[in-house]
Structure formats: structure tokens, C-alpha cells
Amino acid sequence: MPSVVRSLLLLALAALSASASPHDLHDHDHAAPRALPGRWYHHEDHPAYALFRRGDTDGATYPAVGSPEWSAGYPDTDVTKGTPQAWIDALNAAVKAGKVPNIPVATSTGGNPTYPQGFDPNGPEVCSATYKCRNKEDLWDAPDGVFGSSFDDGPLPTSMPLYEFLKQNNVITTHFMIGSNILWNADAFTYAFETLESDIAVHTWTHPYMTTLSNEQVIGELGWTMELIHNSTGGRLPKYWRPPYGDSDERVRAIAKEVFGLTTVIWNQDTEDWSIGESTGTTRPKVDASLKEWITGPKSPGLIILEHELTNNTVGAFMQAFPLIAQNGWKFESVARLDGGSVYQNSDDDTDDVTPQAVGVFAAASPSPPASDASSTASSSSNSKPTGTGTVTSGSSSPVSTGSTANPSATGAAQDHKNGAMSRFGSPMSWHSAALATSLSVLAAAFALS
Numbered sequence: 001m002p003s004v005v006r007s008l009l010l011l012a013l014a015a016l017s018a019s020a021s022p023h024d025l026h027d028h029d030h031a032a033p034r035a036l037p038g039r040w041y042h043h044e045d046h047p048a049y050a051l052f053r054r055g056d057t058d059g060a061t062y063p064a065v066g067s068p069e070w071s072a073g074y075p076d077t078d079v080t081k082g083t084p085q086a087w088i089d090a091l092n093a094a095v096k097a098g099k100v101p102n103i104p105v106a107t108s109t110g111g112n113p114t115y116p117q118g119f120d121p122n123g124p125e126v127c128s129a130t131y132k133c134r135n136k137e138d139l140w141d142a143p144d145g146v147f148g149s150s151f152d153d154g155p156l157p158t159s160m161p162l163y164e165f166l167k168q169n170n171v172i173t174t175h176f177m178i179g180s181n182i183l184w185n186a187d188a189f190t191y192a193f194e195t196l197e198s199d200i201a202v203h204t205w206t207h208p209y210m211t212t213l214s215n216e217q218v219i220g221e222l223g224w225t226m227e228l229i230h231n232s233t234g235g236r237l238p239k240y241w242r243p244p245y246g247d248s249d250e251r252v253r254a255i256a257k258e259v260f261g262l263t264t265v266i267w268n269q270d271t272e273d274w275s276i277g278e279s280t281g282t283t284r285p286k287v288d289a290s291l292k293e294w295i296t297g298p299k300s301p302g303l304i305i306l307e308h309e310l311t312n313n314t315v316g317a318f319m320q321a322f323p324l325i326a327q328n329g330w331k332f333e334s335v336a337r338l339d340g341g342s343v344y345q346n347s348d349d350d351t352d353d354v355t356p357q358a359v360g361v362f363a364a365a366s367p368s369p370p371a372s373d374a375s376s377t378a379s380s381s382s383n384s385k386p387t388g389t390g391t392v393t394s395g396s397s398s399p400v401s402t403g404s405t406a407n408p409s410a411t412g413a414a415q416d417h418k419n420g421a422m423s424r425f426g427s428p429m430s431w432h433s434a435a436l437a438t439s440l441s442v443l444a445a446a447f448a449l450s
């Protein structure tokens with residue numbers, strides 16, 4: 001129930017109880033009763049409501065989720081097509097203000113994206129999350145004793161058993177959703193948002209290695225996913241995003257923050273659950289063992305385990321381990337709620353009031369962005385390290401050589417699924433190729449129809 005309505009009902013009940021006060025039992029005739037009249041507020045169809053109505057949407061009218069009108073107008077795989085000028089303007093303003101580091105676009109080489117000679121992925125200028133360089137404003141750890149829960153790559157048909165399990169257990173989690181998957185699984189999306197009241201966050205439009213994209217492509221990947229979520233949730237703007245493969249750097253991170261107001265979320269443990277069933281992937285028993293080890297292990301820092309709503313095995317491993325979380329004294333918490341603040345940029349959660357706000361105007365609306373309140377470890381002043389005024393990078397090809405590459409395996413125990421996807425299987429798409437390929441082919445068919 002919207003909080004406004006709830007408040008009004010409470011007030012109405014108070015008024016009713018006041019009018020039924022012991023005064024009615026007296027027969028003396030001093031002052032007139034001071035109880036409020038029975039109905040002192042306007043009905044909800046009164047014009048006054050139109051002036052102030054926010055409730056659980058921003059008051060705008062959006063096409064029904066799943067309708068042709070709702071799914072029209074989004075890109076297929078070329079996310080730079082039809083980019084709204086406002087996003088480009090916001091990007092240019094951020095670049096001009098020196099808030100987007102002018103570092104090279106990384107190159108895909110069949111392994112981890114690489115940077116030209118002279119650009120250290122673990123140095124402060126680049127600080128690539130792929131190489132486990134931690135920007136203090138990013139979210140890597142949960143607070144001590146907290147199990148920070150999230151699932152990537154949904155919504156998919158395989159999401160539904162997970163959603164029903166979450167519902168049965170009455171817990172809320174964060175879903176880092178792929179924009180194109182939302183288009184093709186509208187029912188699952190609606191279930192997650194409306195029935196579960198789970199927290200919706202951004203996992204890009206086509207699941208690329210973000211550091212290998214131009215500034216405009218980064219804008220499209222984030223912007224279109226933001227736009228679809230915004231238009232499917234009564235106007236809510238996600239506050240968190242997780243880069244696919246955990247691949248982000250200072251440039252990508254800055255664009256996400258300065259243009260879209262997004263805080264980057266990574267993880268501190270990874271079962272590689274996505275690779276169960278792949279020829280050289282992990283196995284379900286190994287995933288189960290890892291989950292058990294971490295959940296029965298130390299509580300500092302708290303856990304943020306990379307998990308996927310991708311297959312019956314990834315979902316099943318979580319469901320099997322779920323009872324252990326409470327049994328071992330963890331507090332289960334949705335990742336988007338770890339900082340105790342709002343889940344969305346313009347709304348507390350899935351049911352609270354929404355302040356109208358468009359996608360991609362963060363830079364213009366907030367010349368001095370508020371300090372990130374997302375990270376439990378956040379303390380530094382700025383996440384961007386201007387290295388020059390720079391210009392907007394054009395196109396997808398940036399002539400960078402395959403230069404220095406640090407070995408990420410030497411810097412962190414947790415393996416992220418990019419390592420497997422790229423180096424073990426040779427194809428960056430193999431991690432969830434079936435799911436995404438299905439989504440994209442259906443997407444392409446629909447665009448041909450519309």
C-alpha cells in the first residue's frame with residue numbers, strides 16, 4: 001500500500017476513534033465535540049490528487065509491461081542507434097568537466113582486456129576491476145556478518161523457480177538484469193518487481209566487456225537498460241549496476257556515475273556457477289562445496305557472492321545453500337540495501353513514492369554529485385581522476401595495442417567468470433550463449449516485425 005494512502009487510513013481511523021470518545025456517554029452540554037469530521041480529506045478522484053500524486057509511480061503513464069508499445073524503440077545489439085541527445089549532452093558535459101578519465105579503450109585479446117604499454121591496469125589511472133583493482137567507491141564487500149545477495153543475467157525462464165523460492169522464503173534480493181532479457185521475459189520481470197518487490201539493478205543491454213567499448217557504447221549499454229527499467233517500474237531509476245565479467249575501469253566507472261548516477265558493484269567470492277555443464281567448467285558439487293565453505297567461514301568481510309539466475313544448477317546451488325545462511329548466523333540482505341539507503345535513485349524501494357526523474361540527466365542535474373553512499377568501505381573523495389579534457393571517443397575501434405597485462409590471478413583468489421569465458425573457452429559469448437542468443441534472436445525477430 002502506498003505510504004500516503006496508509007497514512008490517510010491511519011488518520012481516518014484516528015478520527016473515527018476520536019468521534020467515538022467517552023464524550024458521547026456524557027449528557028452534559030458544555031463545549032461542542034471537537035472530534036474531526038468523519039471525512040476531512042478528498043476522495044482519490046478529486047482533482048487535487050493530480051497535483052500531488054506520486055504514490056508508487058512518478059505519475060507518468062507508461063505502456064503496460066510486455067505490450068508492443070512497451071517494447072518498441074529499443075536497440076537490438078547496436079546500442080548507439082538512436083541514443084537520446086540528452087545522454088550525449090550529459091556525457092560531453094562530464095568529459096568537458098574532466099570527470100571522465102581520458103584513458104585508452106581496452107582491447108579484447110582472447111583473455112582479459114588489455115591496455116597499451118604505459119597503462120597499468122592495477123594503477124590508479126586505470127584501476128581495472130577485472131584485475132582486482134578496487135576503487136573505494138565501488139562495492140566489493142558486504143558489512144561484517146552480512147550475506148549480500150544478488151543474482152545476475154535475468155530475467156530468464158530459469159528465473160522463475162528462483163523467484164518462487166524467494167517468495168516462499170520471504171526474502172528480497174537484487175537482480176542485476178540484462179536489458180534485452182527484460183524485453184523477452186516481461187512476465188518474469190513483472191514477477192520480480194511487483195510480486196517479489198525485489199530490487200532491480202543494471203547489468204547492461206548486451207553483456208559486453210565494458211572497458212573495450214567506446215564512451216558512446218558505454219552510454220548505450222547503460223542508458224537503454226536504465227530506460228527500460230525506468231519505464232517498467234513506474235519511473236524508478238536504478239542506483240546500482242554490475243559490469244559483466246566484473247569488467248570496469250576508471251573511465252567506465254566514471255561514465256556510469258557521472259551520466260547515470262550509478263554505483264558500481266563487484267563481488268568478493270565467485271563459484272563460477274555459470275560454467276556448470278561447460279566442457280571445462282566447474283561442477284555442481286564444487287559450487288556447493290564453495291558456498292558451504294564461505295557460509296560456514298569467517299564473517300569479516302561480509303559476503304558478496306557472484307550468483308546467476310541462469311540455469312537450474314546455478315539457481316539450485318543457491319536454494320540448497322540458503323538454509324545454511326541463517327543457520328550460520330548471517331544476516332541476509334539484498335545488495336542494493338547494504339548501505340541502508342534507498343534502492344533507487346529516486347525512490348526508497350519498489351512500493352514507495354517516486355520523484356520524477358529522467359534517465360541520463362545526472363550530470364546536468366547534479367554538477368557536484370553527492371558522495372557515494374553505496375559502499376560500506378567508501379571514503380575517498382572522488383572516483384574520477386581527470387587526466388585531461390579529452391573528447392568523446394567515436395566509434396568502437398580505438399587503435400590500442402596489446403601491451404602490458406598484469407596477471408589477475410596473482411591479485412585475487414576469487415575468479416570472475418570472464419576468465420573462464422575468454423581464456424578457457426575461447427569465446428566471450430560461451431558463458432550464457434544459449435540464453436542470450438535466444439533472447440537476441442527473438443529480439444531481432446520482433447524488431448523485424450515492429
Ligand SMILES: [Zn+2]
Pocket residue numbers: 152153203207244245
Ligand atoms: Zn553477467
